[in-house]
Amino acid sequence: GAVVSQHPSWVICKSGTSVKIECRSLDFQATTMFWYRQFPKQSLMLMATSNEGSKATYEQGVEKDKFLINHASLTLSTLTVTSAHPEDSSFYICSAYRLAGGQHNEQFFGPGTRLTVL
Amino acid sequence: GQNIDQPTEMTATEGAIVQINCTYQTSGFNGLFWYQQHAGEAPTFLSYNVLDGLEEKGRFSSFLSRSKGYSYLLLKELQMKDSASYLCAASDSNYQLIWGAGTKLIIKP
Numbered sequence: 001g002a003v004v005s006q007h008p009s010w011v012i013c014k015s016g017t018s019v020k021i022e023c024r025s026l027d028f029q030a031t032t033m034f035w036y037r038q039f040p041k042q043s044l045m046l047m048a049t050s051n052e053g054s055k056a057t058y059e060q061g062v063e064k065d066k067f068l069i070n071h072a073s074l075t076l077s078t079l080t081v082t083s084a085h086p087e088d089s090s091f092y093i094c095s096a097y098r099l100a101g102g103q104h105n106e107q108f109f110g111p112g113t114r115l116t117v118l
Numbered sequence: 119g120q121n122i123d124q125p126t127e128m129t130a131t132e133g134a135i136v137q138i139n140c141t142y143q144t145s146g147f148n149g150l151f152w153y154q155q156h157a158g159e160a161p162t163f164l165s166y167n168v169l170d171g172l173e174e175k176g177r178f179s180s181f182l183s184r185s186k187g188y189s190y191l192l193l194k195e196l197q198m199k200d201s202a203s204y205l206c207a208a209s210d211s212n213y214q215l216i217w218g219a220g221t222k223l224i225i226k227p
Contacts, residue, residue: 043219044205091158093160109162112160
C-alpha cells in the first residue's frame with residue numbers, strides 16, 4: 001500500500017508555543033489530505049480537509065486561526081498548532097487521499113504525532 | 119443526517135470467531151471501510167466493500183448489504199494480537215469518510 005509519513009512522531013512543548021506537524025505522501029500525489037485528532041479512548045475526529053493549492057475546509061468547532069493548515073504541494077501538508085495549551089495535547093493523525101481509477105477513494109494514514117503541551 | 123453505529127466493546131476467546139456489526143446512514147454511498155487501530159497507533163486498512171456480498175482476506179472477512187445499510191467484519195481463529203479497536207467508516211457522495219466510534223475487541227486466552 002501507499003506510504004504516508006508524519007514528522008515529528010512525538011513532541012513536547014511549553015504552553016504558548018507553536019508546533020508544526022508535517023504530513024507527506026511518499027509514493028503518490030495527494031490532492032487531498034485530512035487531519036484528525038484523537039483523544040484517549042475516543043474515535044478519530046476530523047479536524048479539516050486540506051486541498052492542494054487552496055484553503056483548508058475546517059469542521060465545525062475547529063478554530064482555523066489556531067490550527068493552521070498549509071497544503072503547499074501534492075505531497076506535503078502541514079498542521080501548525082499555534083499558541084498551544086495543555087488541552088491541545090492529543091494524537092494528531094493525517095491521511096492522504098488517492099483516487100484509485102476513479103472507482104473509490106483510498107485513504108492512507110500517517111503514523112500519527114503525539115503532542116504533549118506542558 | 120449521517121450516522122455510523124457499531125458496538126462499543128466486544129469480548130472473545132483466543133481461537134474463536136467474532137463478528138463486529140456496523141450500520142450506516144449516509145448521503146450517498148461510495149463504499150464501506152474497516153480499519154484496525156491498536157492503542158497509541160494510527161488506523162491500518164483492513165477491507166473495503168462497495169458491492170453487496172462477502173469479501174474474504176485471510177482470517178478477516180467483510181460483508182456488505184447496501185439495501186440494509188449494514189456491514190460486518192468477521193475475524194476467525196482469533197489471536198491475542200487481534201485485540202484492538204475496529205473502526206467502521208462509510209464513504210459518502212463526496213468521498214468523505216464518516217467514522218463510527220470504533221469497537222474495542224478484547225481477546226481472552
